[in-house]
Amino acid sequence: MNKLKVSAYCRVSTDMEDQLHPLSAQIKYFTEYISGHEDYELIEVYYDEGITGTSVKKRDGFNRMINDCENGIIDLILTKEV
Numbered sequence: 001m002n003k004l005k006v007s008a009y010c011r012v013s014t015d016m017e018d019q020l021h022p023l024s025a026q027i028k029y030f031t032e033y034i035s036g037h038e039d040y041e042l043i044e045v046y047y048d049e050g051i052t053g054t055s056v057k058k059r060d061g062f063n064r065m066i067n068d069c070e071n072g073i074i075d076l077i078l079t080k081e082v
Contacts, residue, residue: 001039003038003040004039004041004075005073005076006037006043006076007044007065007078008033008079009046009047009061009062010026010045011059011062012049023049030045031045034078043068046061065077
């Protein structure tokens with residue numbers, strides 16, 4: 001059986017301490033969710049913290065993820081919100 005190559009993208013908009021826990025919770029959730037599906041292969045959970053959502057220029061995790069998509073490394077991206 002060919003597994004679907006799945007990644008997730010997580011982001012919080014500030015680097016304040018109260019936002020770092022939600023980021024780690026998102027990463028944990030997606031890691032467990034993807035790993036819990038036997039037809040999924042977890043590629044990576046990409047993330048950015050403290051980065052504005054109005055531009056992708058400084059979102060290194062997002063840009064690496066898009067590059068990996070363009071190179072055929074990822075089939076599906078999961079995210080909490082767009």
